[in-house]
Amino acid sequence: QYTSNGFKHKLEAAGMTQSMSRVGKCIDNGPMEGFFGTLKCEKYYLNKYNTFKDLNEAIDEYIHFYNHKRLQKKLSDLSPMEFRAMAA
Template identity: 70%
Template sequence: RCIDNGPMESFWGTLKCEKYYLHQYKTFEELSLAIDEYIHFYHHERYQKRLNGLSPMEYRAKAA
């Protein structure tokens, strides 16, 4: 029961729900590209209420 894995488990769970389970991928490369695109979306374009309506990157930049 390692609490350090919590954020990563949450991210991968969200990715699977929002991207993986909703699409069918024919090749590994197609899946890999979709994951890369989702990671960019998650960090730069996915605004979150718990971050005061900012994306994670905007929130980090504002905090720095």
């Protein structure tokens, strides 16, 4: 699906660049799979969404929460943005 011409055309139309490594190189995929798993467990499965707009807004809110307010043990109990600011 992600290598189909239709998908590539949609990315180009949206002004996006696809980033994929070679087949079998899960190092790129792992962090995103982990994030989507967390998003589904903490937000999607706990609620019912009546419209795509409601779901889209909930995902946007969750991404902001995840990046700015959700403390993570592996980041010394900081949010990702707090951790990144300390590294700069």
